[in-house]
Amino acid sequence: MERKKIFLRVDFNVPLTDEGRIADDTRIKAALPTITYLLERKSALIIASHLGRPKGKIVDKLRLDPVARRLEELLRKKVMKLNEVAGETVRKRAHFLQPGEIMLLENVRFHPGEEKNDPDLSRFFASLAELFVNDAFGTAHRAHASTAGVGEHLPAVAGLLMEKELKYLEQALTNPPRPLVLLLGGKKVSDKIGVLRTFIKKADYILIGGAMANTFLAAKGKQMGKSFLEKEKIEEAKAILSEAENNKVQFYLPLDFVAAAEMAPGVNSKVVAAGEMPPEMMALDIGPKTGKLFSDIIAAAGMVIWNGPLGVFELEPFYRGTAQVAEALASSSALSLVGGGDILAALQKLGLAAKMTHLSTGGGATLEFLEGKELPGVAVLQESESAPASTNA
Ligand code: ADP
Numbered sequence: 367m368e369r370k371k372i373f374l375r376v377d378f379n380v381p382l383t384d385e386g387r388i389a390d391d392t393r394i395k396a397a398l399p400t401i402t403y404l405l406e407r408k409s410a411l412i413i414a415s416h417l418g419r420p421k422g423k424i425v426d427k428l429r430l431d432p433v434a435r436r437l438e439e440l441l442r443k444k445v446m447k448l449n450e451v452a453g454e455t456v457r458k459r460a461h462f463l464q465p466g467e468i469m470l471l472e473n474v475r476f477h478p479g480e481e482k483n484d485p486d487l488s489r490f491f492a493s494l495a496e497l498f499v500n501d502a503f504g505t506a507h508r509a510h511a512s513t514a515g516v517g518e519h520l521p522a523v524a525g526l527l528m529e530k531e532l533k534y535l536e537q538a539l540t541n542p543p544r545p546l547v548l549l550l551g552g553k554k555v556s557d558k559i560g561v562l563r564t565f566i567k568k569a570d571y572i573l574i575g576g577a578m579a580n581t582f583l584a585a586k587g588k589q590m591g592k593s594f595l596e597k598e599k600i601e602e603a604k605a606i607l608s609e610a611e612n613n614k615v616q617f618y619l620p621l622d623f624v625a626a627a628e629m630a631p632g633v634n635s636k637v638v639a640a641g642e643m644p645p646e647m648m649a650l651d652i653g654p655k656t657g658k659l660f661s662d663i664i665a666a667a668g669m670v671i672w673n674g675p676l677g678v679f680e681l682e683p684f685y686r687g688t689a690q691v692a693e694a695l696a697s698s699s700a701l702s703l704v705g706g707g708d709i710l711a712a713l714q715k716l717g718l719a720a721k722m723t724h725l726s727t728g729g730g731a732t733l734e735f736l737e738g739k740e741l742p743g744v745a746v747l748q749e750s751e752s753a754p755a756s757t758n759a
C-alpha cells in the first residue's frame with residue numbers, strides 16, 4: 367500500500383445527539399489504527415462511510431461534517447470533507463490527492479446507488495483508487511456499492527479492524543479452544559435463532575438468559591406469569607430443544623429468576639424458582655443460582671461467545687445476573703468474544719468491557735457471520751493478500 371491511492375470503507379455510523387453532535391466516537395476511534403497504518407505508508411486516503419438511514423436522499427442532519435471534524439481532532443491532521451458522494455468534483459479532488467492526504471466523501475447513503483449496489487457507482491468508486499480496503503465489519507453483511515461492489519473492480523483487502531473481527535469470529539466457527547460456550551440473552555429468540563441452530567452443532571454448552579429464556583421455558587410447559595415471551599416462537603423453541611437433545615451440546619435454561627410485578631425502576635423484586643412464577647409477576651433477570659451455574663461453566667471454558675444481556679440491566683435491581691456472569695468471564699482465562707449493542711453497553715457500564723478478548727463491532731453482521739452465512743463485504747476480499755498487517759508493503 368506504499369504511496370497508493372486507497373478507497374477505504376469505514377464504519378463512522380456514530381450515534382448523534384438531538385443537536386447533531388457526536389454522542390459517542392468509539393467507531394471513529396476504532397478506525398484509527400487502519401488509517402494511521404495507511405498514512406504511515408504514504409497512502410492517499412479516500413474514505414467512505416454511511417451515517418444513519420437517509421435512504422438515497424440528502425438529509426442535512428446526516429452529513430459527515432461533524433465526523434470529519436472529530437477525525438481531524440483525533441488524527442491532528444487535515445481531513446478534506448466533500449459535500450458529494452460521486453461526480454466531477456469528487457473525481458477531480460481524488461485525482462489531485464497527494465500521498466499522506468485524506469479526503470472524506472459525503473454520507474454514501476445519500477446516493478441512491480449505494481444500497482442498490484449500483485454497478486455504475488461501484489465502478490466510479492473504483493476509478494478513484496488503486497486499492498480497496500474494507501474496515502467496515504458492521505456493514506459487511508450488506509452488498510452495497512461501497513462495501514462490496516467497489517471490490518469487484520479493484521484489488522480488495524481487509525483493514526485491521528475487519529481483520530481482527532474475522533480472526534476471532536472465524537476461530538469461533540472453525541477451531542475454538544474448548545469447551546466452547548454460547549451465552550445468549552437479550553429480548554427475542556427470533557433475532558438469534560440462526561446462531562442457535564449453528565451452535566447446537568458446534569458448541570459444548572449453550573446458556574440462555576434474558577427474555578428469550580422465557581419462550582424456551584414456556585415451550586417446556588413452565589408457567590411464566592406476565593413475563594415477556596414470543597408465543598408465536600414456542601413451536602420453534604420446542605424444535606430447538608429437541609435438536610439440542612439430539613446433539614452433544616449441553617443446553618441450560620435459567621433455574622431461577624429475579625421477578626417483579628412490573629418493569630419499572632424501584633419496583634419490589636424477589637427471587638423465584640423457574641416454573642413457580644406467580645401469575646401477576648414477570649421474570650426480569652436470571653436469579654443467583656443461575657448466575658452461579660453459568661459462572662462455573664464459564665470459569666472452565668476455553669472460549670465464550672456472548673450476545674445479549676441476561677436481564678433488564680438498564681434497571682438497577684435487574685442488572686445483577688449480567689454483572690455476576692460478566693465478572694466470571696472477566697476473570698476466566700477463556701477467550702471472550704462479545705457482540706450486541708446492549709450487552710456492550712452493559713459491559714461498559716460495569717467497567718468490564720476492557721477485560722474481554724474481543725468486542726465485536728457488528729450487530730447484524732456478527733450474528734450473520736456466526737450463523738455461518740457468507741458476508742458480501744468479506745467475500746469480496748482477497749484471501750491471499752489478506753490484511754495490510756500481513757503484507758510487506
Ligand atoms: P443485544 O443488543 O446485546 O444483542 P438485545 O437487543 O437482543 O441485546 O436485547 C437487549 C434488551 O433485552 C435489553 O433492552 C434488555 O432490557 C432486554 N431484556 C433482557 N432480559 C429481559 C427480560 N427478562 N424481560 C424483558 N426484557 C429483557
Ligand code: MG
Nearest residue numbers: 706707708709
Ligand atoms: Mg440490542
